[in-house]
Amino acid sequence: MLRVTVPVLVTRWHGEPPDREPAIDSWRTWPLSALPNRLFDCTAQCLLAWDPALPVSAPPATFYPAASPDQRR
Template identity: 45%
Template sequence: MDSRPTEIPTRNTRPPVAQAALGVGVVVQDERGRILLGRHHGGTWELPGGKVDPTNESIAAAAVRELREETGLDVTEDRVTVFAMLHDVVAGINRVTMAAVVTVQSENPQVTEPHLISTWEWTGLDDLPEPLFDPSAQILAAWRPELPVEHPPAHCLKVVAVPAGADS
Protein backbone atom coordinates (compact mmCIF):
# COMPACT_ATOMS: atom_id res chain seq x y z
CA MET A 1 0.00 0.00 0.00
CA ASP A 2 1.35 3.43 -1.01
CA SER A 3 1.51 5.81 1.96
CA ARG A 4 2.55 8.90 -0.02
CA PRO A 5 0.14 11.81 0.35
CA THR A 6 -2.04 12.46 -2.64
CA GLU A 7 -1.25 15.82 -4.19
CA ILE A 8 -4.17 18.18 -4.25
CA PRO A 9 -4.04 20.50 -7.26
CA THR A 10 -4.16 24.16 -6.46
CA ARG A 11 -6.94 26.28 -7.90
CA ASN A 12 -4.61 28.65 -9.72
CA THR A 13 -2.52 26.27 -11.80
CA ARG A 14 -3.95 27.54 -15.08
CA PRO A 15 -4.19 31.15 -16.16
CA PRO A 16 -7.72 32.56 -16.20
CA VAL A 17 -9.59 32.85 -19.46
CA ALA A 18 -9.69 36.50 -20.46
CA GLN A 19 -13.15 37.93 -20.10
CA ALA A 20 -12.48 41.61 -19.53
CA ALA A 21 -10.54 44.58 -20.82
CA LEU A 22 -9.09 46.93 -18.21
CA GLY A 23 -8.40 50.56 -19.03
CA VAL A 24 -8.00 53.95 -17.43
CA GLY A 25 -9.28 57.35 -18.51
CA VAL A 26 -7.80 60.53 -17.06
CA VAL A 27 -9.69 63.76 -16.50
CA VAL A 28 -6.87 66.31 -16.79
CA GLN A 29 -7.99 69.61 -15.32
CA ASP A 30 -6.06 72.88 -15.33
CA GLU A 31 -6.13 75.63 -12.70
CA ARG A 32 -8.88 77.40 -14.68
CA GLY A 33 -11.20 74.37 -14.44
CA ARG A 34 -10.86 73.38 -18.09
CA ILE A 35 -10.33 69.75 -19.10
CA LEU A 36 -8.11 68.27 -21.77
CA LEU A 37 -9.80 66.52 -24.70
CA GLY A 38 -8.25 65.03 -27.81
CA ARG A 39 -9.82 64.85 -31.26
CA HIS A 40 -9.52 61.27 -32.48
CA HIS A 41 -9.27 60.69 -36.23
CA GLY A 42 -12.45 58.60 -35.88
CA GLY A 43 -14.34 61.82 -35.12
CA THR A 44 -14.84 61.56 -31.36
CA TRP A 45 -13.36 63.64 -28.56
CA GLU A 46 -11.69 61.74 -25.76
CA LEU A 47 -9.82 61.95 -22.52
CA PRO A 48 -6.24 60.70 -22.38
CA GLY A 49 -6.07 57.07 -21.35
CA GLY A 50 -5.79 53.51 -22.52
CA LYS A 51 -5.24 49.95 -21.43
CA VAL A 52 -3.52 48.98 -18.21
CA ASP A 53 -0.42 46.98 -19.12
CA PRO A 54 -0.50 43.33 -17.97
CA THR A 55 2.81 43.84 -16.15
CA ASN A 56 1.42 44.31 -12.64
CA GLU A 57 1.06 48.02 -13.45
CA SER A 58 -1.07 49.99 -11.01
CA ILE A 59 -4.00 52.10 -12.20
CA ALA A 60 -2.21 55.30 -11.19
CA ALA A 61 0.96 54.19 -12.99
CA ALA A 62 -1.07 53.42 -16.12
CA ALA A 63 -2.70 56.87 -15.92
CA VAL A 64 0.71 58.55 -15.64
CA ARG A 65 2.15 56.46 -18.50
CA GLU A 66 -0.81 57.03 -20.82
CA LEU A 67 -0.84 60.76 -20.10
CA ARG A 68 2.87 61.03 -20.90
CA GLU A 69 2.65 58.79 -24.00
CA GLU A 70 -0.37 60.57 -25.45
CA THR A 71 0.22 64.21 -24.50
CA GLY A 72 3.80 64.59 -23.30
CA LEU A 73 2.47 65.84 -19.94
CA ASP A 74 4.42 64.43 -17.02
CA VAL A 75 2.84 63.97 -13.60
CA THR A 76 3.68 61.73 -10.66
CA GLU A 77 1.50 58.90 -9.43
CA ASP A 78 0.81 60.62 -6.10
CA ARG A 79 -1.00 63.42 -7.97
CA VAL A 80 -3.45 61.00 -9.62
CA THR A 81 -6.74 60.32 -7.84
CA VAL A 82 -8.71 57.27 -8.96
CA PHE A 83 -12.35 58.09 -8.22
CA ALA A 84 -14.52 55.45 -9.90
CA MET A 85 -14.68 52.09 -11.59
CA LEU A 86 -17.04 51.87 -14.56
CA HIS A 87 -18.25 48.60 -16.02
CA ASP A 88 -20.15 47.89 -19.20
CA VAL A 89 -20.16 45.18 -21.85
CA VAL A 90 -19.03 45.63 -25.44
CA ALA A 91 -19.26 42.77 -27.95
CA GLY A 92 -19.63 40.24 -25.14
CA ILE A 93 -16.51 41.43 -23.29
CA ASN A 94 -16.64 43.10 -19.90
CA ARG A 95 -15.07 46.54 -20.19
CA VAL A 96 -13.76 47.89 -16.89
CA THR A 97 -12.65 51.51 -17.03
CA MET A 98 -10.97 53.11 -14.07
CA ALA A 99 -11.64 56.84 -13.85
CA ALA A 100 -8.86 59.12 -12.62
CA VAL A 101 -8.37 62.86 -12.25
CA VAL A 102 -5.27 65.03 -12.04
CA THR A 103 -4.78 68.80 -11.95
CA VAL A 104 -1.95 70.40 -13.92
CA GLN A 105 -0.83 73.86 -14.94
CA SER A 106 -2.16 75.07 -18.30
CA GLU A 107 0.61 73.34 -20.15
CA ASN A 108 0.74 72.79 -23.88
CA PRO A 109 0.01 69.15 -24.55
CA GLN A 110 1.74 67.65 -27.56
CA VAL A 111 0.21 65.40 -30.20
CA THR A 112 2.57 62.47 -29.69
CA GLU A 113 0.41 59.90 -31.49
CA PRO A 114 -0.64 61.72 -34.68
CA HIS A 115 -1.97 58.51 -36.19
CA LEU A 116 -4.66 58.56 -33.46
CA ILE A 117 -5.16 62.13 -32.22
CA SER A 118 -5.11 65.27 -34.40
CA THR A 119 -5.22 67.84 -31.58
CA TRP A 120 -5.45 68.27 -27.81
CA GLU A 121 -7.58 71.17 -26.58
CA TRP A 122 -8.36 72.68 -23.19
CA THR A 123 -12.16 72.81 -23.00
CA GLY A 124 -14.55 74.47 -20.56
CA LEU A 125 -17.10 72.21 -18.89
CA ASP A 126 -19.87 74.40 -20.32
CA ASP A 127 -18.57 73.92 -23.86
CA LEU A 128 -17.89 70.18 -24.24
CA PRO A 129 -17.57 69.11 -27.87
CA GLU A 130 -19.52 66.26 -29.40
CA PRO A 131 -19.46 63.42 -29.99
CA LEU A 132 -17.54 62.14 -26.99
CA PHE A 133 -15.87 58.72 -27.01
CA ASP A 134 -18.22 56.48 -24.98
CA PRO A 135 -15.79 55.61 -22.14
CA SER A 136 -14.78 59.29 -21.86
CA ALA A 137 -18.44 60.33 -21.64
CA GLN A 138 -19.05 57.70 -18.96
CA ILE A 139 -16.06 58.97 -16.96
CA LEU A 140 -17.15 62.61 -17.23
CA ALA A 141 -20.68 61.70 -16.10
CA ALA A 142 -19.27 59.80 -13.10
CA TRP A 143 -16.93 62.70 -12.27
CA ARG A 144 -19.54 65.43 -12.59
CA PRO A 145 -23.08 63.96 -12.72
CA GLU A 146 -24.55 67.44 -13.33
CA LEU A 147 -22.86 67.69 -16.74
CA PRO A 148 -25.29 67.16 -19.64
CA VAL A 149 -23.25 64.31 -21.14
CA GLU A 150 -24.95 61.65 -23.25
CA HIS A 151 -23.41 58.23 -22.66
CA PRO A 152 -24.24 54.54 -22.79
CA PRO A 153 -25.24 53.06 -19.45
CA ALA A 154 -22.48 51.76 -17.22
CA HIS A 155 -22.32 50.43 -13.71
CA CYS A 156 -20.40 52.92 -11.58
CA LEU A 157 -18.64 52.10 -8.34
CA LYS A 158 -17.27 55.18 -6.59
CA VAL A 159 -13.78 54.67 -5.20
CA VAL A 160 -13.14 56.13 -1.77
CA ALA A 161 -9.92 56.44 0.17
CA VAL A 162 -9.62 54.24 3.23
CA PRO A 163 -8.95 56.39 6.31
CA ALA A 164 -5.49 55.97 7.85
CA GLY A 165 -5.43 53.15 10.37
CA ALA A 166 -8.62 51.54 9.07
CA ASP A 167 -6.73 48.56 7.67
CA SER A 168 -5.29 47.46 11.01
Protein backbone atom coordinates in the same frame (compact mmCIF):
# COMPACT_ATOMS: atom_id res chain seq x y z
CA MET B 1 -16.89 43.33 -24.82
CA LEU B 2 -15.22 44.31 -21.57
CA ARG B 3 -13.73 47.78 -21.35
CA VAL B 4 -11.96 49.28 -18.37
CA THR B 5 -11.46 53.02 -18.19
CA VAL B 6 -9.75 54.59 -15.20
CA PRO B 7 -10.54 58.29 -14.85
CA VAL B 8 -8.26 60.48 -12.80
CA LEU B 9 -9.11 63.93 -11.49
CA VAL B 10 -6.02 66.14 -11.84
CA THR B 11 -6.17 69.16 -9.56
CA ARG B 12 -2.79 70.70 -10.45
CA TRP B 13 -0.70 70.48 -13.58
CA HIS B 14 2.35 72.25 -14.97
CA GLY B 15 3.35 72.17 -18.64
CA GLU B 16 1.86 70.30 -21.58
CA PRO B 17 0.86 66.63 -21.34
CA PRO B 18 2.94 64.38 -23.60
CA ASP B 19 1.29 62.65 -26.58
CA ARG B 20 1.25 58.94 -25.63
CA GLU B 21 -1.35 57.74 -28.15
CA PRO B 22 -0.06 57.72 -31.73
CA ALA B 23 -3.47 56.52 -33.03
CA ILE B 24 -5.12 59.75 -31.85
CA ASP B 25 -4.80 62.70 -34.17
CA SER B 26 -4.76 65.33 -31.42
CA TRP B 27 -5.80 66.04 -27.85
CA ARG B 28 -7.93 69.03 -26.97
CA THR B 29 -9.23 70.42 -23.73
CA TRP B 30 -12.71 71.83 -23.29
CA PRO B 31 -14.28 73.87 -20.51
CA LEU B 32 -17.20 72.05 -18.87
CA SER B 33 -19.48 74.85 -20.04
CA ALA B 34 -18.64 74.18 -23.71
CA LEU B 35 -18.26 70.41 -24.14
CA PRO B 36 -18.59 69.08 -27.71
CA ASN B 37 -21.97 67.67 -28.79
CA ARG B 38 -20.62 64.12 -29.11
CA LEU B 39 -18.00 62.66 -26.81
CA PHE B 40 -16.30 59.28 -26.80
CA ASP B 41 -18.68 57.11 -24.73
CA CYS B 42 -16.08 56.30 -22.06
CA THR B 43 -15.23 59.97 -21.67
CA ALA B 44 -18.89 60.92 -21.30
CA GLN B 45 -19.47 58.12 -18.77
CA CYS B 46 -16.53 59.26 -16.64
CA LEU B 47 -17.67 62.88 -16.75
CA LEU B 48 -21.20 61.86 -15.73
CA ALA B 49 -19.86 59.73 -12.86
CA TRP B 50 -17.99 62.82 -11.65
CA ASP B 51 -20.91 65.22 -12.19
CA PRO B 52 -24.29 63.74 -13.22
CA ALA B 53 -25.64 67.25 -13.95
CA LEU B 54 -23.34 67.79 -16.94
CA PRO B 55 -25.19 68.20 -20.25
CA VAL B 56 -23.80 65.06 -21.93
CA SER B 57 -25.33 61.71 -22.76
CA ALA B 58 -23.78 58.26 -22.63
CA PRO B 59 -24.83 54.64 -22.45
CA PRO B 60 -25.15 53.20 -18.93
CA ALA B 61 -21.96 52.08 -17.20
CA THR B 62 -20.97 50.40 -13.96
CA PHE B 63 -18.69 52.31 -11.61
CA TYR B 64 -16.65 51.06 -8.69
CA PRO B 65 -15.36 53.81 -6.40
CA ALA B 66 -11.76 53.66 -5.32
CA ALA B 67 -10.16 55.25 -2.29
CA SER B 68 -7.42 57.81 -2.66
CA PRO B 69 -4.00 56.73 -1.34
CA ASP B 70 -4.45 58.72 1.89
CA GLN B 71 -7.75 56.89 2.58
CA ARG B 72 -6.27 53.35 2.30
CA ARG B 73 -5.19 51.56 5.43
